[in-house]
Amino acid sequence: MPSKTCLPIVDEFGFFEVRLDSIGGLGAHLAGQILGEAAVIKMGLNALHFSSYGSEKKGSPIKSFLRFAAPDRQIRSCSPVERPHLVAVFHDALLKTTGGLDGLRKDGTLIINTRQTLEELKAFGLPGNCRIYFIDALAIAIEEKSRVNTAMMGAVTTASGFLAPDAVLQALSETFAKKHPSAVVPNERTFQRGLEELELVAEPSCDVIEETKEDDMPLRPSPKFGYLTAPIGGCITEAGSSYTRDLSASRSGFLPVLDVEQCVHCGMCDIVCPDLCFVWKQETSASDDALIKFRLEGIDYYYCKGCMRCVDSCPSGALTRQAEEEGFAERHRVVMFPEAKQ
Template sequence: MLREKYEIRIESIGGFGANLIGKLLGEIGAVHMGMEAQSFASYGSEKRGSPVKGYVRYSKDEIRINAPVREPDLLALFKLSLAEKENTLAGISESTDVVINTDLSFEETADKIKLPSCRLWILDAMGIAVECGARLNIVMLGAMIKASGFIPLEYAEEVVKNTVGARYPDKLTSNLMALKMGYSRAEMKEMNTKYKAEKYKDTQRAMGYDNGTIGGVNTVFANSVTNDLQGCREGFLPHFIREKCIDCALCDSTCPDMVFQFKDGVNMGMDLYHCKGCLRCVEICPTAALVQAKEGEYDDNIGNIYLKDKDFSFTEIGENSWVDSESYNNMT
């Protein structure tokens, strides 16, 4: 049953498709449910791997504000680790439905992120997406409309058909399955925890024309200025199997971030500091020398560098390897 107004905040990462889900929810409200609806997103660097917030409002009356959703009725976390970031869990109360993509239990989830009392919905959305061959965001949409308690599944199916179906007809069946599985597998428990709810803090500009460091260098870890994405890249990474590599360099010409390190025509491995996890290299590799891996799955390619020759040092090709390497200089 719809209240006078209903507000949703989506906490996600660029590339997960949260913006699309916000738009679909807005469309469901305005087109299918006859309400006033609003949907917009705020990005950091507008780059894959960066945190993204999506906001959706439904109302029986005109919506005259265009501000972040500070006290959501429904909060969705596409990735558990986002909870560490400021404002992710802000503004929730005992009546907030919080939907989280996680394979942990209710209690483990709440303790891990210090979740205040709320109505917690959990599901392994990433696992379902892999199972269906669909997108994580569609699985989360299914879970979110179930958690809302008033958005009919048929309306979500309709908007998914009109968007995914129109753009990628061959992916429609798998995404509709993902939507239904997200809906059916999301489970809820009312959590009464010891953690205190925090108020939403309006963002102060961290660095701007009047307070930026001289030279404009952004010294904050994990950002697209220094191109160090290791702190915000989430989900999947490529895993390199050197034995299968034929050094064709297709990965190198495909990778938008010059992750691959070639020396004397040989693919030495990846400098994963710069990898944003787009997996284009996995798609292009003709010999399956690059495969999709979950972040944290392999010890030898997490966080920094996977190398063919473990003694190889990037100082051999320059301190700032990605600038001085053969890859960057188009020598491969």
């Protein structure tokens, strides 16, 4: 299909590059796939999409990459997007950990799914030479009974300056019609709201963030080891742990809430929880010193990704699924590791 679409800006290879910075389970891979399909099939552009996963577990960081080019420019590079023109961060908690801003080009575009203000987020080193947009994609997804990724697709479409809303909407509807027909309408509404509710919060000359004179954001640091310098035998020289991993970004707006009065301390929730979020207290029986009992104290929401397996398995109804309100998790969290710096 011949394309009349012009890319607003391209790099030295003729590409407009996008990076979606997300967490497994929020749907960034599917969002990238639909945006790429819309560009190729509906708009006649060339595009390439692929994702890079951590361990295949809900809650692990994921980056999804898109390259767009004019129809007469072939795309033969499948390397990760290191210097994006547009970055979409699927949850503001990712700004702390995943290097989502690495390499963002001067005069580029940054979209963040957040409920916070620019003032609150500027401590994460937001660039002072880009356009920055905020969107509360989680609230939209909860209200429309859909997922964050469709609202983010709407936001990326608007901010890109070249993706046609009708083309993306069509690609999205066709994809959901094949996979989950009942999800078509809620996702169409979510996409529409993503298009419209995106808010421009900063431009290079704005007052809140100091204007950056340098060019692009620094590139992702090189890995410590290459194939020539890796320790012999593949020794792990720095062991990792999920001890410090904040999984709150994986929750899609809901969390389990415990009513201790109804709990029979059976431990079913702990058995099914993939992230060991339940905090127990050891007690000795008043009548028998040798008898040790464990009583459930609460949930450490820092590690909870909102999968709701615990709610489904609780036999007494002590655990219920509730919409997450701002600050609830922090106020009701029972800290598992008081000594950890979180």
